[in-house]
Amino acid sequence: MLGARGRVGVEVCKAVEAAPDLELVAALDKDDPIEGLEGAEVVVDFTHPGVVMGNLEWAIGHGIHPVVGTTGFDEERLATIRGWLAANPGTNCLIAPNFGIAAVLMMHFAQQAARYFESVEIVELHHPNKADAPSGTARRTAELVSEARGKAGLGPMPDATTTALDGSRGADVGGVHVHAVRLSGLIAHQEVLLGGDGEILTLRHDTMSRAAFTPGVLLGVRRVRELPGLTVGLEPLLDL
Numbered sequence: 001m002l003g004a005r006g007r008v009g010v011e012v013c014k015a016v017e018a019a020p021d022l023e024l025v026a027a028l029d030k031d032d033p034i035e036g037l038e039g040a041e042v043v044v045d046f047t048h049p050g051v052v053m054g055n056l057e058w059a060i061g062h063g064i065h066p067v068v069g070t071t072g073f074d075e076e077r078l079a080t081i082r083g084w085l086a087a088n089p090g091t092n093c094l095i096a097p098n099f100g101i102a103a104v105l106m107m108h109f110a111q112q113a114a115r116y117f118e119s120v121e122i123v124e125l126h127h128p129n130k131a132d133a134p135s136g137t138a139r140r141t142a143e144l145v146s147e148a149r150g151k152a153g154l155g156p157m158p159d160a161t162t163t164a165l166d167g168s169r170g171a172d173v174g175g176v177h178v179h180a181v182r183l184s185g186l187i188a189h190q191e192v193l194l195g196g197d198g199e200i201l202t203l204r205h206d207t208m209s210r211a212a213f214t215p216g217v218l219l220g221v222r223r224v225r226e227l228p229g230l231t232v233g234l235e236p237l238l239d240l
């Protein structure tokens with residue numbers, strides 16, 4: 001485990017230790033030598049967008065399959081990881097912007113609903129210690145929605161805004177506006193707002209405890225060896 005003393009890492013370590021079929025080889029955090037991972041088959045990374053690429057390069061180079069919850073991935077980073085995997089055949093990597101089963105379902109339902117609505121916007125709400133905005137989950141949801149709209153032949157969404165304060169319309173991810181709230185008291189939440197003629201569908205997901213991420217992480221740990229190369233998202237492991 002990398003990020004073992006972090007908010008999610010603590011929960012993952014507890015879950016691995018409680019699982020009779022898994023062994024916690026090393027629980028490492030900042031400043032621990034990464035060589036402590038030697039001998040592990042899988043490494044779980046919940047660290048920081050600024051350090052995760054170095055961790056993955058080392059793990060893949062040493063034939064250890066990464067299961068990654070850390071966020072901040074874009075196409076350029078994914079292409080780099082694909083290159084490392086190609087140079088180390090037999091090593092796989094699973095990156096999921098959200099390991100919560102309900103969160104994965106929310107993303108899937110948003111993708112399915114997207115083609116029926118003229119307008120879609122996403123509001124993500126998180127604790128104020130989060131480093132990246134928008135969240136990995138919101139970014140991925142927007143990409144899935146954008147792809148579904150493209151396949152359905154939907155054009156740009158109606159928006160008459162001609163003057164706006166910087167940031168007031170949120171980030172544009174593939175034409176989908178994403179708004180990020182950072183507020184004490186929150187953990188991780190998201191609303192996908194889908195608007196049509198005279199009606200609105202709201203899909204809302206709430207994370208009530210970080211233990212919610214652990215069943216998905218353990219599923220990834222158990223199955224990453226059978227997922228060739230790079231897999232983004234938990235969907236294939238849930239038959240979605």
Ligand SMILES: NC(=O)C1=CN([C@@H]2O[C@H](COP(=O)(O)OP(=O)(O)OC[C@H]3O[C@@H](n4cnc5c(N)ncnc54)[C@H](OP(=O)(O)O)[C@@H]3O)[C@@H](O)[C@H]2O)C=CC1
Pocket residue numbers: 002003004005006007008009028029030031046047048049051068069070071072096097098099100213
């Ligand atoms: N995919 C998913 O389902 C989820 C993803 N996340 C993502 O996971 C990441 C971590 O979240 P969270 O647990 O809340 O964050 P935390 O800051 O609580 O935990 C990260 C931990 O990693 C440590 N760390 C920093 N650098 C290294 C390093 N090089 N090697 C090992 N450990 C290191 C940090 O130490 P220090 O504090 O000293 O820097 C900290 O203890 C974020 O990117 C977040 O967005 C979060 C929840 C769910």
Ligand SMILES: O=C(O)C1=N[C@H](C(=O)O)C[C@H](O)C1
Pocket residue numbers: 071097098126130131134135136137138187188189
């Ligand atoms: O930082 C967090 O807390 C979370 N990060 C992930 C994200 O960026 O989507 C997953 C979840 O939202 C919690």
